[in-house]
Amino acid sequence: MFGAKLGHVLEMVACAEGIGVPRSSGMFGHALHAVSCFSEEKITAKVDYLKKTFRWSDAEVGIAVSKGPFMLARSKDMLKRRSDFLISEVGLEPAYIAHRPAMLTYSLEGRLRPRYYVVKFLKENGLLEHGRSYYTTLVETEKVFMKKFICPHKEAAPHLAEDYVAACKGEVPARFRFT
Known part of the structure; x- marks a missing residue:
C-alpha cells in the first residue's frame, strides 16, 4: 500500500x-x-x-x-x-x-460439522441443555472442547471421543446419523 x-x-x-x-x-x-x-x-x-x-x-x-x-x-x-x-x-x-x-473461517470437515454432531448427539441424548449456543462450541480450542463436551460424558457415551475423532476425519459414525 x-x-x-x-x-x-x-x-x-x-x-x-x-x-x-x-x-x-x-x-x-x-x-x-x-x-x-x-x-x-x-x-x-x-x-x-x-x-x-x-x-x-x-x-x-x-x-x-x-x-x-x-x-x-x-x-x-x-x-x-x-x-x-x-x-x-x-x-x-x-x-x-x-x-x-x-x-x-473454520474448517467445515474438521470443525464445524464434527462439533455440530457432538452437540446434537449430546442434546438428543439429554446430556446437554438445549439452550447452548452452537457458536460457543466453535470458538473453544480443541483442548477446551474436549474437556467441556467429550470428557464429562465418558460413562454415558463411551464412544463419543472416537466418534468425534472419526467425524474430524470426514466420517459420519452411525451414532451421529440423525433422522
Whole structure:
C-alpha cells in the first residue's frame, strides 16, 4: 500500500467504507487489504453473492463484512458449502451468522460439522441443555472442547471421543446419523 498512488489508496479507503467497515474499526486494515486485491466490480459481485448465498440484507452484509472482511477473499464454493451447512443443516438464522462471521473461517470437515454432531448427539441424548449456543462450541480450542463436551460424558457415551475423532476425519459414525 505504501507504494500505491494516492488516488488508488483513496479509492481503497472509500471502497472499504462502502462495504461497511468504518475507519475507526480494528478491522479497517484487514478491509483495506481485502479490497486492494480486487476490482470494485468483483467486490460488488462478492457482496451480492454473500447476500444471495447467506440470505442477508444489505445491513447484515455490512455487519458481517465489517466484522470479517476476509470473506471477500473466500471462494464462492467455500462460502456456499458453509452457507448450506449452517443454514440448512444446523438451522442457524442468517442474521445469527452475519453477527458471527468468524464461524466461516473454520474448517467445515474438521470443525464445524464434527462439533455440530457432538452437540446434537449430546442434546438428543439429554446430556446437554438445549439452550447452548452452537457458536460457543466453535470458538473453544480443541483442548477446551474436549474437556467441556467429550470428557464429562465418558460413562454415558463411551464412544463419543472416537466418534468425534472419526467425524474430524470426514466420517459420519452411525451414532451421529440423525433422522
